Amino acid sequence: MKGRHLVAIIAAVMVLALGPAGFAQTTNPDTFVFVAFGEPDSLDPAYAYDTASGEVIHQCYDNLVAYEKGSVERMVPALATKVPTVANGLISKDGRTVKFPIRTGVKFHDGSVLTPEDVEYTFERAMLSDPAGGPVWMFFEPLFGVQTLKDLACKVAGLDKIDDMTKLDPAVLRKVYDAVDKSVEVEGGNVVFHLASSYPPFLQILAKGASWGAILSKKWMTTHGAWDGKPDTWIKWYDPPKEEMALYDVAMGTGPFKLTKWDKSGGQIIFERFDGYWRGPAKLKTAFIKYIDEYNTRKLMLQTGEADAIMISPMYLDQVKAIPGAVVQEHLPAITNTALLFNYTIPVKGNEDIVGSGKLDGKGVPSNFFNDVHVRRAFNYAFDYDAYINEVALGQGSKPHGPIPAILPYCDKSQEWYGHDLKKAADEFKAAFGGELWKKGFQLSILYNTGNDNRKTAAEILEANIERINPKFKIEVQGVQWATYLDKLRASALPVFFMGWHMDFPDAHNFVFPYMHSAGAFAGYCGADMIKLAKQEFDDLIAKGISTTDPAARAKVYEALQKKAYAQAIALFYVDAQDQRVYRDWVKGYVFNPAYSANYDFYEVWKEVK
């Protein structure tokens, strides 16, 4: 009968399929498989600004200097033969000239030899292309004291505003080029950077782990469709779509691994050892990063040994701890924090669904609700930090001391942030708006983007505590689609919003600027009165902090900023996040460095398979 044939065929297929199971499952000692989630955005160092991209760039490129194993402060030479300091004369006394002697005999993956011109080209090309929303502001700030190439063009052309760079006069474009050209120069075997003013974390910006500081090959770039290095042509490569950039999905560096292929349809990236690496070839021969969103699959791959390491969310830690042979490292200090930020000037018109009546009448909140420092303090006292860290972050976090994460130098750990105290919260609410708020009450919506359950719970913790203080206080927690959230955020329509900041470079400046400066990343969403406050109270100190070279003097500045952040209760900083690593016990040589965006440095790790 037909049915029997069918069963026989299915059985045969299954038996045959089982046959080769044996040889596929050997754990290859030369091959490392890391299973992550979230694919890279672009592999071009001038564009990449996310950790997933940084992870790939890390393996294929070298920077001028690198961090000493595990440290975020001490540096070792890389493509530069010395770490510049004032003591060795490579940094000028005023801190405005930084010189890097370039290593000789270093080879790129295509066999060509590194020259100082490659280094010069790398930085000039990044600045002249300046992709919108990219990382290149980190060169403009120290070198020119501006944020973008457009700002620089305004400066050299004496204009207030430029709408379209491509329509500028060729003479102006040439001037822009000249300015960029003069900021990075080759002097013999050295590359010299000329800074606008001294900038203590400049080396951190350039160190390995920062993808934008990865050194490119001028010859390879100019022959593969990137800027040709000529003074009058660069505008053609200004702010391109990422997919049109030369290094979008390939890599050509001096690093320990060559990029074999970014197999986008298969969701994986394959690396192969570069035998001509200047520090000697890596122990691993091949490495894979696979991107799999489904947690169960990642876990099973770790369990069967097909994956050597996987990325997981803290909520699954207990499950992977139960896998024999799995190593779990937790409570690793990440340089990142999360906060609830306040909008000091909430728009009322057209925003009634969030702010209600827009008046201090118990049926909504007035526009200047968060402009009253007592309200901001009350919110800070009302939040239950321990409950969040223990129940939501599952212990994978610590209580912040303010905007600067505790692991960074210049975070004054003797200063505490607000604690959970409903009595003090009530006192602050009573003091707000001359006692009116306490009498009349308020009604407010807290929005979060759906899917972000941690933020939902944080909002609910706040809701439960604030409503307990006074029955006239009403908070509604509301989930909206990410697109809608973004739309409202852009319109500064959200009275409060959640925001995390992940470090670009491990320095206090990188945290006080976004949270406290009037031109910081979040200032636009915090309303006009926050900008006013920042200009009065914080901006000058922040400028002083970044231009001071003496570490003791810098420490005082950040101490003062931290005090001001506390006094003004500028935001509700509720967790300094921690990181986790999960790998098989045959993985050796792993050292955690929070300054890397890479989870694993494939040059450092190897496998010991029995």
Added chain:
Amino acid sequence: MLTYIARRLLFLPLVLLGVTVFIFVAMSFLSPYQLVSSYIKSPEELKNQSLDDLVKKYRLDDPAYVKYFRWLGNVLRGNLGYSRSANMYVAEAIKARFPATLELTLFAIIPVVLGGIWLGSLAAMHHNKPIDHVTRVFAIIGWSLPSFVFGIVLLMYFYGVLGWFPPGRLSTWADQIVLSSSFVRYTGMNTVDAILNGEWRVFWDAVRHLVAPTISLSYLWWAFILRITRSSMLDVFNKDYVRTARAKGLAENLVIRRHVRRNALIPVATVAGLMVLGMLGGLTITETVFDYKGLGLLTATAAQQLDYTCVVGTTLFYGLILVVINLVVDIMYAIIDPRVRLE
């Protein structure tokens, strides 16, 4: 028949145009800052990102009709646009992902259809007897079981415990062979390409990865085919010609094979056609559970991230398949049933 096919194909561009207009109209309800969400995926990426610059750079603030004609102009020049969510040009993404879905469909269709027909005939022949009830209950359980639950159970047992049928499309070592320059990709389907390249280890590896999703899909769809086959066979059993066949003393076996099953297959062909169509459009859940990178996963991710370029591109492609497969089903009727004429 040829005029019929030609006429049907002439409708194709109209259908596709209609679909794309519909998507762009739907899109015009979104603000430029909502559209920007396909460029930024989480609040963490907002750092130093000026949303206004991004809106300007990608011309998201243009009216929908301007965007539509710009898009249409590019399509006519053969450029479907760039997909942010897949990190690839849309055409490239479809070309890479469709063979995967096609391969899975081809592997699944045989057990699904043959198994379903077999189970259905079995149930019909033993109408209202224990075997009928058992088969139906078995199939209904499969139909009711959410495919993500059954898929995860399969994965946990066959991969987690036994280590037999891994997720994905290929093992790491096989990927290295397939992605090497000496391996020629003829079709994008791993099993077929492996045979054509003479790489039998890769072939078996690809098959091994297909087993679990195939089982998952089969169990899901069996009830569907079973019920159609069963009711349609029961219907045919009562037909006069079956009675005549029995009356003239034909063996029951022959009655079923020649007279009942063949006539009962017409409705089955219709639903099987629709089922293949559904599968080719992407098996979103199965593909997600088994990390099988196919068209379904591509479209679902794109839709989630408001990546309209990719959504429109895959919709166009899907529309194309829809029209072609419907045509094939119609032609098949004519082959199975001599009474049907295509005019």
